[in-house]
Amino acid sequence: MQIAQRITDLAESATLAVSAKAARLRADGIDVIGFGAGQPDFPTPSHIVQAGIGALEAGHTGYANPASGLLLAKKAVCTKLARDNALTYAPDQVIITSGGKMACYLAIHAVVNPGDEVIIPKPYWVSYPEIVKLAGGTPVYVTGPEENDFKVSPELLARVVTNRTRLVVLNSPSNPSGVTYTPPEIRGLAQVLQHQNLCVLSDEIYDQLVFAGHEVLSYAAVNEHTYAQTITLNSASKTYAMTGWRLGYAAGPVEMIKAMAKLQSQSTSGAVTFNQHALAEALLEREILDSSEIEAVMQGKILKPLKKPVPPTYSGNGAKEPEADATPDAQADSETTPESPDTTGSADGTQDTPTAPDTAGPDDGAQQQDTPTATETDAPRD
Ligand SMILES: Cc1ncc(COP(=O)(O)O)c(C=O)c1O
Numbered sequence: 001m002q003i004a005q006r007i008t009d010l011a012e013s014a015t016l017a018v019s020a021k022a023a024r025l026r027a028d029g030i031d032v033i034g035f036g037a038g039q040p041d042f043p044t045p046s047h048i049v050q051a052g053i054g055a056l057e058a059g060h061t062g063y064a065n066p067a068s069g070l071l072l073a074k075k076a077v078c079t080k081l082a083r084d085n086a087l088t089y090a091p092d093q094v095i096i097t098s099g100g101k102m103a104c105y106l107a108i109h110a111v112v113n114p115g116d117e118v119i120i121p122k123p124y125w126v127s128y129p130e131i132v133k134l135a136g137g138t139p140v141y142v143t144g145p146e147e148n149d150f151k152v153s154p155e156l157l158a159r160v161v162t163n164r165t166r167l168v169v170l171n172s173p174s175n176p177s178g179v180t181y182t183p184p185e186i187r188g189l190a191q192v193l194q195h196q197n198l199c200v201l202s203d204e205i206y207d208q209l210v211f212a213g214h215e216v217l218s219y220a221a222v223n224e225h226t227y228a229q230t231i232t233l234n235s236a237s238k239t240y241a242m243t244g245w246r247l248g249y250a251a252g253p254v255e256m257i258k259a260m261a262k263l264q265s266q267s268t269s270g271a272v273t274f275n276q277h278a279l280a281e282a283l284l285e286r287e288i289l290d291s292s293e294i295e296a297v298m299q300g301k302i303l304k305p306l307k308k309p310v311p312p313t314y315s316g317n318g319a320k321e322p323e324a325d326a327t328p329d330a331q332a333d334s335e336t337t338p339e340s341p342d343t344t345g346s347a348d349g350t351q352d353t354p355t356a357p358d359t360a361g362p363d364d365g366a367q368q369q370d371t372p373t374a375t376e377t378d379a380p381r382d
Helices: 014-027 046-057 071-085 100-111 127-134 154-160 183-193 224-229 254-265 273-284 291-298 328-334
Strands: 094-097 117-122 138-143 165-171 199-203 230-235 248-251
Touching: 046 273, 071 094, 071 230, 071 248, 071 273, 094 100, 094 254, 100 127, 100 165, 100 199, 100 230, 100 248, 100 254, 117 127, 127 138, 138 154, 154 183, 183 224, 199 224, 224 230, 248 254
Parallel strands: 117 138, 117 165, 165 199, 199 230
Antiparallel strands: 094 248, 230 248
């Protein structure tokens, strides 16, 4: 039987392969530490598990309708993004997916045409280039200097942007390096990208897992230009130890989210329905640290509480608590994009004070750090 060429050419997920090998070695009694898939070392908090069980028992076992995600989950995402990331989105700007990887897959396939270039800073999460290649795109790698923790400077980034660049993948905090770009560094990258006719995929799945004193500034929150060009991606996997639930989400311009939803409707038909209730619980619940997690904080494993106090609202269209059982029609009616996003800032990127309500904004007071010296760009064009 013939295997399609594009699947023959596709590399297996290296992280999953390494994880499987580590598990095999452990089963053989060998003491190994796996650096494969990032599996949190605490279980899914029980209130989230209970929300999933409750949704199952309440009969939320049919198809997710619409396929782009339940309204209650989308509203919870809007609340999370306003609260933690100073980003104002309405539910029709949000898609709920089967894991962050699926959000990444949908976004890349929605944006990239054959021959398009996609800039990926190195080191990178190994799925990015494979998904780009599957979409017919060409990964273009750029590496910051090791002495600056591999962070890419604006100058270095500017060198690899061409008129064929269609997408730039940003991943801060980063897997695998763990590096977090400071707010001034994010603004510096925005100065290079914000007026380019390209899309930015900002993978922020580690935004809540940062060491004390490190601020995460969402790329989309820099100003209205970055807001308009960005798909912000996140997932329940790491923050809430929900890797096996397969729950991710993305937010961005309505047309882009619609395109991603179209592909989702022709592939998975959407994230698991009862899991989406658990996602809403995870994102809206005010405090998830239990005693073992607090112990982990004390031991320095986690230096930042996973959740901050939250008002259970989002600012998009004035809706309050998510409804438990919105009908598909009701969902369609209320998924309204705010007329203008509450992200403001100067075009030159020197100021950025997104005005999302109820939210502590990013640290604007930090001084611009020296940008790393460009030492190399490596761009395997073919
Ligand atoms: C940077 C990055 N993005 C996306 C993902 C996908 O996460 P998920 O388990 O939600 O599919 C991972 C998983 O390790 C990751 O490290």
